Amino acid sequence: MSKKILISGGCGFIGSHLCDFFVKNGDIVWCIDNLITSEKKNIEHLLKEKNFIFIEKDLIYINENEIDEKFDYVLHLASPASPVDYLKYPIETLKVNSIGTEKMLNIALKSNSTFLFSSTSEVYGDPLIPVQDEKYWGNVNPIGLRSVYDEGKRYGEAIVMAYHRKYKLNTKIIRIFNTYGPRMRLNDGRVIPNFIYNALNNLPLPIYGDGKQTRSFCYIDDLIDGIIKVIEVDYNLPINLGNPEEFTIIELAEKIENIFGKKLGFKFLPPMPDDPRKRRPDITLAKKLLNWEPKIKLEDGLKRTISYFLNNFY
Ligand code: UDP
DSSP, X not given: OOOEEEEEXXXXXXXXXXXXXXXXXXXXXXXXXXXXXSOGGGTGGGTTOTTEEEEESOGGGOOGGGOOOOXXXXXXXXXXXXXXXXHHSHHHHHHHHHHHHHHHHHHHHHTTOEEEEEEEGGGGBSOSSSSBOTTOOOBOOTTSTTHHHHHHHHHHXXXXXXXXXXXXXXXXXXXXXXXXXXXXXXXXXXXXXXXXXXXXXXXXXXXXXXXXXXXXXXXXXXXXXHHHHHHHSSOOSOEEESOOOEEEHHHHHHHHHHHHTSOOOEEEEOOOXXXXXXXXXXXXXXXXXHOOOOOOOHHHHHHHHHHHHHHHHO
């Protein structure tokens, strides 16, 4: 039987891949997005589908009492997610993760839907342990520039758990680590699109700080596969989703140079504020609960992402 699903942030990088998945599956998808950091072209191909409904609106102005649909799943993906974006939209970021999360929870409560909140590895802040598991409470600067995102997501997790505990709502929290792939914006500001953009334009690769900070990059298809499994699993505490293979930013830059087969050089720039030094997910829980782990190697994912940028922007 087909399901009815509400996805906030459905025009974004991750949200639009989820819309695709459910539309292809024959489910009915309602997508809501205000397009501040996402693009309508990500869902343009779905607009002709009769099981896809697009509402262009800011979630925080939705009156949940006027929504009488019965949704099986309510998935809250809406939020700026690139540091460049959330530094530009600090108040919007706080609101969509606080007021926005509450609205989505209320919609879910009305039809006793399964609710999913997309949280982030940023809840761990600048971690004091090398590999972050879900039990780690994090090391977050509550008033730093990144706090609008970090604390917004931490508040989001808190209110989701409160709805779960108080109303027994079937809630899920995923902590998404760095993810990349087709439909990222070329000017998104994150490291992979920035490097690809510079490589395509024969420019040196911009490295913030000393480039020794680490990240672990998950390809979008692997992430979507994990999210679908989380929705169905009988577990309500946070689950890390990410690729545990860790690289320094310099190693990533070298990979990009190798794929392009040219020496681009590196341009060292001042570090981003409160930039986490280390980030690597412990995915033991996801492996055990979901029988999930990423399959796509960084090099393959980068090649696919480069082809997407070449086909869409050049
Ligand atoms: N970074 C960089 N050059 C760029 C963009 C980002 O060196 O053009 C660094 C950034 O300082 C961080 C890492 O790459 O240490 C990942 O940054 P991104 O914005 O992709 O995501 P984050 O993990 O910080 O949310």
